[in-house]
Amino acid sequence: MNSKIKLHRNLIIGLHNALHESFFEPNKYADKVLERTLKFNKKWGSKDRGFVSESFYEIIRWKNQLEFFANRKLSPESINLIIATYLLYNKMGLEPFPEFEKVYVKKIKDRFKLPFPSPSIKYSIPEWMQTVLENELGEQWSREINALNVPAQTVIRTNSLKITAENLIEVLREENVYVDYIKGYKDALIMQDKKNIFKTQAFKDGLFEIQDASSQRVGEFLEVKPGMRVIDSCAGAGGKTLHLAALMENKGHIIAMDIHEWKLQTLKQRARRNGAHNIQTKIIEDSKTLKRLENSADRVLIDAPCSGLGVLRRNPDAKWKLNEEFIGRVKEEQRQILQNHSNLVKKNGILVYATCSILPSENSLQVENFLKENSNYELIEEKKLMPSVCNFDGFYMAKLLRIK
Numbered sequence: 299m300n301s302k303i304k305l306h307r308n309l310i311i312g313l314h315n316a317l318h319e320s321f322f323e324p325n326k327y328a329d330k331v332l333e334r335t336l337k338f339n340k341k342w343g344s345k346d347r348g349f350v351s352e353s354f355y356e357i358i359r360w361k362n363q364l365e366f367f368a369n370r371k372l373s374p375e376s377i378n379l380i381i382a383t384y385l386l387y388n389k390m391g392l393e394p395f396p397e398f399e400k401v402y403v404k405k406i407k408d409r410f411k412l413p414f415p416s417p418s419i420k421y422s423i424p425e426w427m428q429t430v431l432e433n434e435l436g437e438q439w440s441r442e443i444n445a446l447n448v449p450a451q452t453v454i455r456t457n458s459l460k461i462t463a464e465n466l467i468e469v470l471r472e473e474n475v476y477v478d479y480i481k482g483y484k485d486a487l488i489m490q491d492k493k494n495i496f497k498t499q500a501f502k503d504g505l506f507e508i509q510d511a512s513s514q515r516v517g518e519f520l521e522v523k524p525g526m527r528v529i530d531s532c533a534g535a536g537g538k539t540l541h542l543a544a545l546m547e548n549k550g551h552i553i554a555m556d557i558h559e560w561k562l563q564t565l566k567q568r569a570r571r572n573g574a575h576n577i578q579t580k581i582i583e584d585s586k587t588l589k590r591l592e593n594s595a596d597r598v599l600i601d602a603p604c605s606g607l608g609v610l611r612r613n614p615d616a617k618w619k620l621n622e623e624f625i626g627r628v629k630e631e632q633r634q635i636l637q638n639h640s641n642l643v644k645k646n647g648i649l650v651y652a653t654c655s656i657l658p659s660e661n662s663l664q665v666e667n668f669l670k671e672n673s674n675y676e677l678i679e680e681k682k683l684m685p686s687v688c689n690f691d692g693f694y695m696a697k698l699l700r701i702k
Contacts (some may be wrong), residue, residue, distance in 0.1 A: 532555070542599070605657060
């Protein structure tokens, strides 16, 4: 945290409003809330924007700790107290703003010295989540949540349909954006510092997409080749679909499916920018949509809906929005999708089941149960990317061969 910045009251008001929206207004997601906040406050300079962005995410990430230090639960009335606690913890003085009038600085600073009463406060997660992680990951759980509390760095994927990674580094350097190679990744580059790269000409020209290094492993894992027929059956806005198009060198046919038409519309726009011409979008209206595609694909990717526990470093608000009931529902959804979409693969074709979760019950156990009921498939390989080991998002992927 930059303690040199001069804090203006309108920054505190903007931060307060963004936190209120994110925590106390239904269906508001942190990334969109922040985007709107920054758009609305066009007069803020780059340091101001940096301060609000970083503080917003760090307060969301460390909510439990800050509540403990402040000795108050976060509520619409206590947001300013939590902001003050965050500033004090980061050794920033409190300006004499009316928002901080009733803050007892000494009381808060005294609490910084106290030991945390529970792991859920230490790691800043809900108690139910601690129990679930402990039950599923054993002793390893705290190592993983520790890694997931480190803010994610921005990783981009070179669009190999248009440019090589080497040339992209040069092009970005000309726009004062500096990136480095990531060892062991062909097209992934990591940003050296935070910048709004959506404004670069390189992005507008479709030379890269933002995609975490672990997510890029999924496309490679599918082993696609130019000329194949590939179905991305939960394509969403198409990050992995676009990667598949690049890996296939625009040759062959990709059918990108989803139940949400608006996501497929976003994918179409991105595909145009990327120069990816071999993608056809198809909305899943009912079981007939799947029926028509049975036994037709060389490769099927099921990037299944999941808890998203592997991507908490970039979506820390999910900690407070998730609940056990949702995870139970999503596991049933995964089971059904895996069963129904497995029929799209032709004999000797490959199915990849992937999630951005670190829970075995969403991952290897789903695959085990599927194989028990489907003797026409066998497991070739599975990969578990754990945040504490790979330093990127947590992902799981299983490669299944249809043998009959």
